[in-house]
Amino acid sequence: MRTLNLGILAHIDAGKTSLSEQLLYTTGAIQAAGSVDQGNTHTDTLAQERQRGITIKSSVASFAIEDLSVNLIDTPGHPDFIAEVDRVLDVLDGIILVVSAVEGVQAQTRILMRAIQRQGLPCLIFVNKIDRRGAQHDSLLRQIAHKLSPSAIAIGEPRDIGTPGAGYHAYDADHIAFRARLTETLAENNDRILAAYLGQSAPPSYQRLRAELARQTRRGQAHPVLFGSAATGAGLPGLLAAIAELLPAAAGDADGPPSGAVFKIERGRGGEKIAYARLFTGSLRLRERLLLGGRQDKIAAIKVFDRGQARVAASVQAGQIALLHGLEAARIGDVFGPARPRTARAFSPPTLETRVSARHPADARRLYAALSQLAEQDPLINLRQDDGLQEVALSLYGEVQKEVIQETLASDYGIAAEFRETTTLCVERPSGVGFALMEAPNPFVATIGLRLEPAPAGSGVEFRLAMHEGMLPPAYFKAVEDGVRAALRNGLYGWEVTDCRVTMTHSIRRRHWGPLTTAAEHRGLAPLVLAEALRLADSHVCEPIQRFRLEVPADALSAMLSALASLQAQPEPPQQQAGGYLLTGYIRAAKLQQLQGLLPPLTGGEGLLETMFDRYEAVQGPPPKRPRPASGPQPRPVTAASR
Incomplete structure (x- = not known):
């Protein structure tokens, strides 16, 4: 039996989880479709998911379409849980992107589609809620073509749209206008069809057009659009047929190594x-x-x-x-095993941070253990413990994520936790080159020399050797690298140090002070040497910068430009478009929440804001500091006298 791993992605409240329920019900995998409003869906199983009516964790279910076994992965639509979507993209064969016929193409929908296209994943677009008052058809297709994909092609149309009896009609070979649109769309990526479209050869048969549509869909070059309603089941047979016909089954050598x-x-x-x-x-x-x-x-x-x-x-x-x-x-x-999935991160890392402490000091150890388990399920929260302050630091995407973590600690672990105010998560980058050498005897029976220098932005941390590998067993080098990476979590100002190259230049296995030095001795000494190298290199604090895309009505342009100026944003020249203006540019992540708060009153609720992490940029003015762990080496900023 063939297998297809299928993800369902959408902006929050587009009906993604309801569609998952209908797919399971229509194919007979479940006896009745659950309801998000009633909190009895099969894919949302967490108490917080049912109480809030949102998906927080990705979940897997399955159904069959004849000889095709489909693993259905329902993902969160709320941007605070975008990391769940990021992890799932690596294991999918195809995607259904859900768009609301009432709300249209929303900000998160566009972000998701960009990630899908970067990964080259096959994608069907399903327009949901055609039974709701205010549902759109022609205007929505224009939105999809303009905002999501110019290669989107409707392969059917809704009937009685905007009424409880709305249905779906799939186009066939007799629909002349559809054949013409399909030929035009497919001609973009097929020279033979292009020749037919230009009248230079005979028109292709409908069977050939459908086969080419499947080929281009599987390559991520075409994006078929279907209509329906997850609430009533309208359009579900057409969607199931498109899944089986147009999306690729999983490929892989069944006889190869795992x-x-x-x-x-x-x-x-x-x-x-x-x-x-x-x-x-x-x-x-x-x-x-x-x-x-x-x-x-x-x-x-x-x-x-x-x-x-x-x-x-x-x-x-x-x-x-x-x-x-x-x-x-x-x-x-x-x-x-030998095969590797896609490794490029589809979405930006979290740019916010909060600190957590147990309301009752006796629960401090239990709090850390509980958060460690939560970090297993979401590594991007980047758990960091500070023994001296009896606090734990977490990275976050937003306030809803923080609330969910707090509720989970209370309900699942019985721990009352207190969260500090959410702040912007900065990083440090080396300002220059620093070299430090510590020779045994010292606090550890080992000798290590390290050189720290800047590396290109976005490159992360690179650890290299500038000495003969035969001087030490491989485990010793690994121990030094582990110690270096641990030390880089807290720089001169308390932030994680990144975009740097650390080179190990010296090491000697000493026999003169008793037992031969061990890998553990090297792991313990490495942070001390790194701290001194970092002190000599100095560092500067960098804050996250977001790229924004803002659509506003024409009468709100002046007010919006003034607001962006007051927030120290860097807008680019406005671009006029139908119904208003498009503003693009850059804004500090620390100011983003204020911009989101100003948008509804300044635009009458019609503004549409889309943001994405762009880069880290040096902070202007005094660098913000983060409390450092009380234990471990304490690097300090280099002074003018010691330069």
């Missing part, structure tokens, strides 16, 4: 770790050993998805998604 990726971690009722993994090639069997997170663990149990349920299995095959038990070292993003 390779795959972990995209989700959760804990079972007994606290055991469960890893969700997509297998790209080969197979895995029960009790087989798998290397993840630097250690080999035995697979204690396997479950695969089959017609709505996760069922116990003896093995998992290429193309399938499995729940693997017993892999205690597994982490989100781990890959195994």
Whole structure:
């Protein structure tokens, strides 16, 4: 049986989860479709999801279309949980992007579509809510072509749109206007069809056009548009037919070595770790050993998805998604085997930070343990403990995410946690070059020399060797690198140091002071040497800058430009468009919340703001400081006298 791993993406409230329910119900995977309003959907299982009516964690279900087994992955639509979408993109074969027929193309929809196109993923666009008053058709198709994809092509049309009895009619070979539009769209990427379109050859048959539509859809070059209603089930048969015809089944050598990726971690009722993994090639069997997170663990149990349920299995095959038990070292993003999934991050990292402490000091250890488990499920919260301040720092996308974490700590772990005000998350970059050398004897029986220097923006941290590798066992070099990376989490001003190159220049295995030095001695000394190198290199604090795209009515242009100036934004010249203006430019992430608050009153609720992380830029004025851990090396900014 063929397998298709299908993701459903959408702006919040476009009806994504309701559509998932209808797909499961229409194919017989469940007996009745759940309701978001009633809190009884099959894909939203967390208490917070049902209370808030939003998806917080990605979930997997399955259904079958004849000989095609579809693993359906429902993803969050709220931007605070965009990291869940990011992780899922690496394991998908195709996507349904849901657009509301009433609200039209919204800001998050555009962000999602850009990510889909960057990854080159096949995508169907499903226009939901055609039964609602105010549903659009022709104007919405123009929005989709303008804002999402010029290669979007409607393969059917709604009937009685905007009424409770709305339905969907799929175009066929007899629809002359559709054949003409289809020929024009496909001609962009097919020279033979282009020749026919220009009258230089005979028109292609309808069967050939449909085959070419499938080929271009699978390549991410064409984006078929369908209409329907998740509430009534209208258009669902047409959508299921398009999934089977136009999206690609999973490919991969079933007889090759096992390779795959972990995209989700959760804990079972007994606290055991469960890893969700997509297998790209080969197979895995029960009790087989798998290397993840630097250690080999035995697979204690396997479950695969089959017609709505996760069922116990003896093995998992290429193309399938499995729940693997017993892999205690597994982490989100781990890959195994020779094949590798896409690794480029589709969305920007979190740019906000908060600090958490237990309301009752006796719960401090339990708080850290609970947050560590939550960090397994969402590594981008980037858990950082400060023993001296009895606080834990978290990275965030927004306030809703913070509220959900607080509620989870209270409901699932019985911990009352207090959160500080959310602040902007900065980074540090080296200003110059610093070199430090510490020779044994010192606090550790080891000798290490490190040179720290700037690297290109966005390059992260690179650790290199400028010495003969035979001087030390490989484990010693790895220990130094681990110590260096740990030390870079807190720079001169308390922020993480990035965009730098650290070169290990010296090391000697000393025998003169008793036992031969160990890898642990090198790991312990490395942060001290790095702290001194960083002090000599100095650093500057950089804050996140967002790229914004703002659509405003014509009568709001002047007020909006004034507001952007007051927020120290960097707008580009306005571009006139139908109904108003398009403003683009850059704004500090710290000012973004103020801009979002000003938008509704200044535009009468008609402004549309879309933002995306662009870069880090040096802070103007006194650099903001973040409290540093009380333990560990304490680098200090270099003074004029010591330069």
